Amino acid sequence: MPEWLVEEGIGETRAILVDDDAETILAARLCWHEPWRAGAVAQARLSHRRPGSRGGAVVLPDETIALVDALPPGLTEGARLLVRITRAALAEKGRFKLAQCRPAPDASPSPAPPLAQDLRETEFPVRVLGALARDFDKAGWDELVEQAQSGEVDFPGGRLTFSPTPAMTLIDVDGTLPLRDLALASARAIAQNLARLDIAGSVGIDFPTIEGRTDRQAVDTTLGDALAALPGGWRGERTGMNGFGFVQLVSRLARPSLLSRHAHAPARAAAFALLRQAERVSEPGILLLVAHPAVLAAIDSTFESELARRTGRTIHRDPRPTLALHAGFAQAIVS
Template structure:
């Protein structure tokens, strides 16, 4: 039976759904995300769009969120309780505001922890010690590499997953005949959606198939592969394009890596450091941008958890995600 495994790392809590040693799905929460889906808080109405139930509210930390479902009698400046339905989403050069809805009669509550949220689902949940190697055995590092590069290999080809402001795009490349390539990509696409925690609008650029019967065959295969997936999809058009739409509550692993590259690399470096078993001072070697992204409180927590001193070495020759941690003699 699939089981959720959780690691409560420094600056990041991560979870993987594992069955028979394989990662089926993943979830990640960063500690600097103040308004995650499920949080209930007080707010004040900034303005509303005339003739609609939509508008914007100001949250207690002075940030702004979009709101839908407003009562007709609420006027600007009115106090109300709201529940977050979608976290803020970073994009190239801008950020999408969080989204909320009215939550009358509710009391302020933080968003559920990852363990609480997953425990409400059908699969058992187990929180691991940070020294546990279950994530490594299941292939967490390979999954992170896919998120960093956006490349997901499958037998006969590669998916290229790219977040854009409008949607997540998935391109398919390979040397197989076009019909065979499209069919081979289907299970890889279905797996990537859950493994990389991809939601919202997703565009899939299949190879262009000349014959309608071939397009229908791929559509049927995709429908079967997505049988447990909650969302809607279009049929393949004559250019090989398919669109999927699912509920969007948080950024995917790919979006986090693409839009917060230094922060993602810093969290990866902290995870490596927590797993160093040799005695000595912890030495973190990374690109300057990664070390700048390491917040003092994260480094202090690493020292507390490990019981060691922590040192840094900048190496501008290293790529963002090529940093490493090791133990050295004081």
Template sequence: MPTISGPEWLIESGIGEERAILVEQGEIIAARVVWDEPWRAGAVVEARLGARIPGTRRAVVRLPDGSEALGEGFDPKLTEGQAVRVRVMRSAIAEKGRAKLPQVRPAAAGDAPGPAPSLLEELSDGPHPVRSVPMHGRDFAEAGWDDLVAEALTGEVAFAGGSLVVSPTPAMTVIDIDGPPPLPALALAAVPAIAAALRRFDIGGSVGIDFPSLAEKAQRRAVDEALAETLAAAGWQGERTGMNGFGFVQLVSRLERPSLIARFARAPAAAAARRLLRMAERVAEPGTLLLTAHPAVRRAMRSEWEAELARRTGRNIQWHEDAGLAPAATFAQAIAA
């Protein structure tokens, strides 16, 4: 196999989840996770126009499975109930107590109906080579997948001189910087960590960065310049505000799907179930698979996932539920039948 000198995408096809990491010099610099959402960005479907929003080109759209999406860009002459072919621009994003509906636009002329591209298809259109790797391989582990998942579960990222706390909110993803003075040095040290976190956690949309408050304009300008330069070097595309007197900066970029942190924070049991499936599929010792988890994780485990695990491994599966465990503290092992 030829040696890859630059970044390379590696893909694992898990149960209930596809995951990809962009690896450069043995480290993860970007990641992507796809769950089995019914409508993902890139899908083109036949739908029906629902209620129009008066005075706009926006409307509610009913998708083939009966679910709804928010649409924009529709001809004002179109009437409720009329068939429309739409392209999904953003998948649904779960929030506490509700979900943001998928977003759609009228499909371009010539766009044929079809599902969203797979992770392999989507990444293959990009500038980096893509390679599928086996579930039992060491590629993800050696690149630091487990550390990335741990950071996404907590939202905490350490860097030299301080730490970031990344929190999804209904309005935006908020990044808080914590660490000791001097504050100008802390703010500058946080910049590379912020740029790295955006790629590693697949964060898009509106992002608010709460830097330490810096009294002098020159200090704030230095952070603005460093942030602009670092984001550009990382390939980030979007709009950015300058730092205000309270240390706040806002970034806005294209949003097509939930970030890793948003997925894990808003569906912790489902995330833990998928993580447990990956652990179980990688157990090398012979015997029955024993899955240990919090009862909420067992409830989040779909029957078809468990059946697929049994099929892939050729093993019987047993459960041990422990309400004293944190939902993320799952464990898989082989036991004698």
């Protein structure tokens, strides 16, 4: 039976759903420790209500603004109410989408549940790993991170290119197979990588243009079967393939995907990857973090103190502007 493996890192918690042999990642989650994640409940103040609607905006305790829906009749601006976050804030190219929430009058203020607790609501068992466990490495975590960074995923006979845009996540299919075979193979790969990269919301797929209606229906069936076969299933709506090879998927969006994290906050993502690597340095000595200055700047004093506490080491930094963001490394040095 598949199993969720969880690493509770510095600044982020990572989870992968692995197969029975724990050698293949079936799905993944990446949770950065922001306060207003889905599931958090807070006391808020209604700052704006759209005329004639049940929507508006609220101010959360730290002055963060969130969009609110399903407001009760008669609630006026300035009123206090309890809200539950239903979707975290999302960074996008050129703009920032506010968090979304709904009234939760019967709840009590509480932070969002830890990722491990959230995953225990799924049908699969959850195991939290120790800091030095290598299960993620065995399953291919580094390869998955590279795919999230580049937006490119190869499959036999072709390649998928994922592009996050303000409107939707676009997936382009390219390859050397005959068009029908390429579309069928890519449909299976797309479904698998939606789960691996934790992509939800609105997704547009640009398949190769296929002339025959019967062939297009075969691709629709293959895609539908592949989505249904995902661990835990897939819940959403989709269109059939049109004459230009385009298909749209729509599902509930509650958090940023791995793709979004790496696309819109690459220095921060690289910083968390560096901290993960630093925790695993086994040689004795001072811990030296070598990275691009932007990556080191994303490691604030709280993160550095936690790294020192976990490893029992003194931390030194070596900023190198010529390094790529994800080319940083950690090593032990003699004082």
